[in-house]
Amino acid sequence: MSVSNDLELVESFQKGNEASFNELVRRYQEKVYWIAHRFVNDHDQADDIVQEVFLKVYRALNDFRGDSGVYTWLYRITVNVSLNTIRKQRIKDFLRIDELFDYPSEESERPDKQYEQREQKQLIEEAIQRLPEKQKAVFILRYYEELPYEDISKILKTTIGGLKANYFHAVKKIGEFVNRAHRAH
Numbered sequence: 001m002s003v004s005n006d007l008e009l010v011e012s013f014q015k016g017n018e019a020s021f022n023e024l025v026r027r028y029q030e031k032v033y034w035i036a037h038r039f040v041n042d043h044d045q046a047d048d049i050v051q052e053v054f055l056k057v058y059r060a061l062n063d064f065r066g067d068s069g070v071y072t073w074l075y076r077i078t079v080n081v082s083l084n085t086i087r088k089q090r091i092k093d094f095l096r097i098d099e100l101f102d103y104p105s106e107e108s109e110r111p112d113k114q115y116e117q118r119e120q121k122q123l124i125e126e127a128i129q130r131l132p133e134k135q136k137a138v139f140i141l142r143y144y145e146e147l148p149y150e151d152i153s154k155i156l157k158t159t160i161g162g163l164k165a166n167y168f169h170a171v172k173k174i175g176e177f178v179n180r181a182h183r184a185h
Helices: 003-014 018-040 043-063 070-091 111-130 133-144 149-156 160-184
Strands: none
Touching: 003 018, 003 043, 003 070, 018 043, 018 070, 018 133, 043 070, 070 133, 070 149, 111 133, 111 160, 133 149, 133 160, 149 160
């Protein structure tokens, strides 16, 4: 997955080798899916976003100049398509919040602990869904994808200082939301 290999695939595609595009899809399809899924929190919508992302990539690949890495370019497209999907969803006034975390509990013998963990994860997901779009994008890319601020800066085309502030505010808002929910119980 080296940068030079990605650029070689792009150049090969630009020379007419369709198989190069298929290789890019194979390399990045799963990563694009999980980025999209974290934004929309829905399997079917994430699949739709993946298709839209790679359709856009296919159409734009001949014009790709390599000013950024292919990986960064794909992330930027994925974030933009994901945010557009969320905007469309809001326009339709249909915002589903499903549980993103679906892995088994370490304390499977204790149903009370399982319930608490599910409830906590659901609260966190709900808090993330309520964040302003920019904070949500920064939080997902930094926390879940563990991308360095430099990469996120390229993807979102913003300053590192601005990203850090957005991340700080996102974490603070998530914590406040979860704390308010616990006090309400």
